Amino acid sequence: MENQRELQVQQRKGRRVMLFPLPLQGHLSPMLQLANILYNKGLSITIIHTNLNSPNPSNYPHFDLISFPDGFSEVEASTADGVAFVTRLNAVADSLKLPRIVLRTSNISSFLVFAAIPGLLREKDPQSEAPVPEFPPLRVKDLPPQSVAQYPDKFYQLFTLLASQTRASSGLIWNSCQELEQDAITALQQEFRIPIFTIGPFHKYFPAYSSSLLSQDQRCISWLDKQAPKSVIYVSFGSIVAINETEFLEIAWGLANSGVPFLWVVRPGSVHGAEWLEALPKGFLEMLDGRGHIVKWAPQQEVLAHPATGGFWTHNGWNSTLESICEGVPMICHPTFGDQPVIARNVSHIWRVGLHLEMRLEREEIARAIRRIILEAEGLEMRERIKCLKEQVDISLNGGSAYKSLESLITYIKSF
Template sequence: MENPRAKYGSAQQRKGRGRGVVLFPLPLQGHINPMLQLANILYSKGFSITIIHTHFNSPNSSNYPSFTFYSIPDGLSESEASTADVIELVTLLNVNCVTPFRDCLAKLLSVPLEEPIACIITDTVWHFTQAVADSFNLPRIVLRTSNVASFLGFACFPFLREMGYLPIQESQLEAAVPNLPPLKVKDIPLIDTRNQEDLYGLISSMVKEIKGSSGLIWNSVEELEQSELITVGQDFAIPVYPIGPFHSYFPASSSSLLTQDQSCLSWLNTQAPKSVLYVSFGSIATLSDTEFTEIAWGLASSNQPFLLVVRPGLVRGSEWLETLPNGFLEMMNGRGHIVKWAPQQEVLAHAATGGFWTHNGWNSTLESICEGVPMICWPCFGDQKVNARYVSHVWKIGVHLENRLERGAIDKAIRKVMVETEGEEMRDRIVHLKEKVHLSLRQGGSSHQALESLISYISSF
């Protein structure tokens, strides 16, 4: 097959004309959001944007009228698309999408464009895309949607296996992880899957193909992860661009796959400043009915106003609120408000919000830092465990529940963050961190400079 890339000539001939960028997000909520935010950032810098996406969890293109969207088949059966095994799903997608992605890219490259494609930007987890990009002589830059520290945890899997820390033994949970301070063994970013070898294989392929890419973009900030970025720079001989936090470049915009209930903002308007605990565990985590009951009673006994997000399917075996204790809402007498999904950025920015009980996905953690809201950490899997340890033990802007969902521990954690002196100290620290992050985006700031470098780099292709 003729290489469609060849018609664009040499890099020198293309320089200054290569203004189109093709982006390919992984179809999971925590990955779609930052990729589309990055697309917005690049569009604001003059690049034309094309989004290739799977049928599964396809983004709402009507929210992005300036972008061109192409949908590719992902080959998932109904049962495969509804699996709770994320690793199995992503492993399958990396096989199923090779030909459809290559065909879509070939089609794009075969048509003479006013703005030729400078490069593709794919999620790091789409490891197959490196070989496709190479076949078209097309630069591939990758976006890692988690933070740098958790990525280093994933990259260390071969070493951790060799040292006997993987698979994890119950007796080692509290032990420190060599080379990865401040992580404990229980913080290693594992993800539950039927076959752990699938996870190890996926991570190994991801790391290998990142090293073969043309550059690595982070939705993170040098001021948060300076030493970790230095380590990545030493281990990966490619340009690195920490240009986050992405969501701070524009007024709140959402590519949420779930419908947001705006009623919670009206309810927040009726609450005292910094009095409300916002509780949300993201788009994937699930709870047992026992855990949900402990959460409810912990919130009740804390005597703090709360906004609780109960996503349909959050409580296993339950449609929505069936497992709430009888008469719970009546007993709260307006002190609590429950929604199926919330406009998170607006909630965190609201004057009434004083704390965030979170699963510590990176997007949520970063949004909380950017609004100066201290956290209660209850990580479920993967990078969330690393993020939670950094929140509680490195930046010291939150309390770690250490996986205990027991009403007494919950009540104690809420009081600590919301009303006690320790919580005030956390608030002071996170407000200071918020200011440093915001400064990074301004002229001369670290993220601003990294973005300028990225724009120059893409324009040089």
């Protein structure tokens, strides 16, 4: 064992990778996971990061962390100003004049859609049910036209930059695998003639690892321990999505009316005009008599892996979707922006392991969807399908396609 450590130290000398993540939760988590994967393969790691959402150095003693003053705010990073934000970060990366391998933190299907956006937005009605022939089973409403309509020049610039900078890179890493996106990988290889490495899901390399920027409430696990197997619907819309008070109340009454136990993540400030739960009807939780549990943030991987969790109502960020697949938990899809509608469509119509709410936050619609997932035969069939998908992903990581792709990536990096 000691000899193996010494060998890794020797291999690490002169083999350094610099990683530069976008400083938002959905981007930081996979980048830090990738850093750990590469480190365990014998590479030295330097993380260049902004002051916004900077990683805690005590959590990463084996990495070199270098910060630079950025002057960014989270508002700037997550709105239309994000176009300028990304452009500024790219300029910093290019100034290093090193071979650049790109990590895309969404899924491959979404990337292909985004790269083709300027030629796809032919419909004026953003809610059109018309199919997108180039990307079945997508509809026009699954594309991101709202933002484009509001800031067309900026977003066309971003989409163009997305494709051109990827083509100009030395390679492309995906937090995905062939078992999930074989058709999309084939299309990607035809359009982007650079080395492609599908080595995900990243979080499965380190099941106990968490890179959450928010403090996790572990007490919800004790609550789950008291619930029956596959009986709980877990509800979380990620680290950015915000809703108004009307939507919040429809969700609350939908959960209550479903008759199903629920664990609900409500981030402080995620309801417009409220600090936390002020908008809940008086006596709401008491009325449920222990059937509902609300937290500010949850240890999501633990929750999804818990025997009591039977379904996940999600915004369909790619990290959350992967975590649900990897634990065999069917989904209720409530996408709101960006790549989420495309991912949700994959969940509901390609893998067929979830229900799509179609943006209808109405209490009876919500209650019905929860009962379908948790209590009815339809949900049981989805659970069987996602269990098969989970098994395929496990095989991919253990000697299969993802394992082989990672070995190829390490060889490729060491060739520079």
